[in-house]
Structures are given as C-alpha cells and as structure tokens.
Amino acid sequence: MTVTSRVGIVGAAGRMGMELVKVLRDTPGARLAAAIDRPDGASVGKDAGEVAGLPAIGVRIGADLAAVIGGLDVLIDFSTGAAVAATATVCGAAGVALLVGTTALDENARHQLDAAAGKIPLLISANTSLALNVLLNLVRQAARALPAGYDIEILEAHHRHKIDAPSGTALALGEAAAAGRGERLASPVGVTGATAGARQPGSIGFSVVRGGDVVGEHDVRFLGPGEQLRLSHVATDRAIFARGAVAAALWLVKRPAGRYQMADFIFKDQLDTE
Numbered sequence: 001m002t003v004t005s006r007v008g009i010v011g012a013a014g015r016m017g018m019e020l021v022k023v024l025r026d027t028p029g030a031r032l033a034a035a036i037d038r039p040d041g042a043s044v045g046k047d048a049g050e051v052a053g054l055p056a057i058g059v060r061i062g063a064d065l066a067a068v069i070g071g072l073d074v075l076i077d078f079s080t081g082a083a084v085a086a087t088a089t090v091c092g093a094a095g096v097a098l099l100v101g102t103t104a105l106d107e108n109a110r111h112q113l114d115a116a117a118g119k120i121p122l123l124i125s126a127n128t129s130l131a132l133n134v135l136l137n138l139v140r141q142a143a144r145a146l147p148a149g150y151d152i153e154i155l156e157a158h159h160r161h162k163i164d165a166p167s168g169t170a171l172a173l174g175e176a177a178a179a180g181r182g183e184r185l186a187s188p189v190g191v192t193g194a195t196a197g198a199r200q201p202g203s204i205g206f207s208v209v210r211g212g213d214v215v216g217e218h219d220v221r222f223l224g225p226g227e228q229l230r231l232s233h234v235a236t237d238r239a240i241f242a243r244g245a246v247a248a249a250l251w252l253v254k255r256p257a258g259r260y261q262m263a264d265f266i267f268k269d270q271l272d273t274e
C-alpha cells in the first residue's frame with residue numbers, strides 16, 4: 001500500500017513556493033497539506049493552488065506554522081533567511097522532518113537549525129537540482145585530482161531580483177572545490193576584480209552576473225598552465241529545484257534524526273559516492 005506523505009510549504013506564495021505547489025500536485029505519494037507565507041503577505045487566506053495559477057486545491061495559505069505542523073510529515077522551506085529560524089524551531093518541537101532550500105541563512109537560523117538537527121531529519125541545500133548536485137561531486141573530484149596551484153573560478157549568473165551574491169550555489173561549489181583539496185573555503189569570500197592586485201596562486205574566486213530573467217547558471221573553471229577544465233550547469237526552468245526538493249523531502253520523511261545533504265539522497269544506491 002502506498003503511503004501518502006503530507007507536505008507543508010513555507011514561502012508558498014513565492015516563486016519557488018508556487019513551483020512546489022505545482023510539483024506536489026503531480027507527485028504520487030505526496031499531497032500539499034499546509035501552505036504558509038508571511039502574515040502581512042497579500043496571498044494569506046487565498047487558495048494555494050489558485051495563487052500558483054492552478055485550479056483551487058482546497059489548501060488556503062496561512063501564516064501560523066505552529067497551528068498546522070501537527071498535520072504534516074515533512075516541511076519544505078523556500079522563504080527568506082530570516083524566516084528559517086522560526087521554521088526550524090517549530091519543526092524541531094513537533095518532530096517533523098525539514099528540508100530547507102532557502103539561501104542566505106542568518107546566524108539565528110543556523111543556530112536553530114543546529115538545535116533541530118538533533119531531533120529531526122534535516123536537509124539544507126542551496127540548490128536542490130539533481131544535476132547540480134552531481135556537479136558538486138564532480139567539482140570535488142576535479143579539485144582533488146588537479147594540482148593545488150590551479151586557480152579555481154566560480155562564475156554565476158542569476159535574474160535581476162536575486163538579493164544575495166555570490167549565490168548560495170556558487171558558495172556550495174566553492175566549498176566542494178575546497179573540500180576536494182582538503183581545505184575549508186575562506187570566509188568571507190571576495191568577488192574577483194573587486195580589489196586590485198595579482199591573484200593569489202591556486203585561490204578560489206567568484207564572479208557574479210545579475211540581470212534579466214536568468215534562472216541560474218554556474219560555471220566552475222580550473223585554470224592551470226596551458227589548460228582549463230570547465231564544468232557547468234545551466235538551469236532553464238525553476239521547476240528543477242522544486243522537483244528535486246520534493247523527491248528529497250519524501251525520502252527524508254523515513255530517515256532518522258540528523259543532517260542530510262542532497263548527495264545522500266541522490267547517491268543513496270551507491271556504496272561509493274566518490
């Protein structure tokens with residue numbers, strides 16, 4: 001017998017929230033059970049399906065997560081960095097699995113997520129696309145294999161509305177490259193060209209483009225003497241993030257408490273992920 005997981009969304013009226021509503025409608029074994037957005041949002045009280053451009057689905061967008069958390073198996077948060085702390089606290093207290101796709105998490109959110117990870121299965125991913133997560137793995141392998149003197153440049157482009165830069169995904173790619181070298185990514189990261197002077201050999205740099213309606217492009221270049229290795233991912237449809245998030249969230253429901261990554265889900269059938 002197939003068990004249907006009851007899924008909640010925080011940020012349900014946003015660009016990603018609407019994609020999640022659409023994907024959930026088409027996903028066997030899952031149904032939208034709660035939709036939350038900020039209390040002063042224009043969509044509160046409206047049907048989440050209609051807000052997403054679908055026929056009504058009978059779930060109204062609310063503003064009180066604590067009031068609906070008891071009816072959920074898993075929550076997906078694509079809201080703002082400042083909102084995630086409250087989501088983590090409510091999920092931790094209720095024992096409900098949580099997938100966080102929101103980027104630019106603030107200090108308080110990180111703290112509350114750390115606390116929640118001891119009580120619930122928790123997956124935080126700045127990019128829930130399946131192919132992008134395969135790229136993270138490839139970048140780690142390339143950084144491990146190439147000499148440390150190769151410069152690594154991560155170029156990213158996004159639509160003009162994106163607030164944070166470099167993107168959370170670009171930072172994750174930088175962390176994957178650093179991890180491949182057995183290092184941590186220096187923090188805070190700089191944007192290449194922002195300060196004058198020659199490049200530190202082997203450094204990991206970031207280049208940012210903002211404009212138009214670019215969904216998301218990431219290009220990782222390993223620049224050595226006489227050669228370059230380029231690994232790229234291009235997103236053309238925001239639905240890829242929603243599809244990956246929903247698939248991973250359904251997998252997360254059955255996991256024991258602790259922290260998970262998209263790679264744990266994607267490579268779950270492989271004994272050796274390297």
Ligand code: NAD
Pocket residue numbers: 010011012013014015016017036037038039041078079080081082083100101102103104125126127128129241
């Ligand atoms: P958006 O601005 O369109 O949507 C955010 C939604 O969150 C809005 O509806 C807003 O009203 C709501 N919100 C704000 N404060 C809230 C609160 N306190 N409680 C509940 N809801 C609240 O943004 P978006 O493009 O949908 O992106 C949302 C987040 O997801 C961003 O952090 C973005 O960087 C990230 N993102 C992640 C991925 C991924 O693959 N992980 C992909 C795309 C975007």
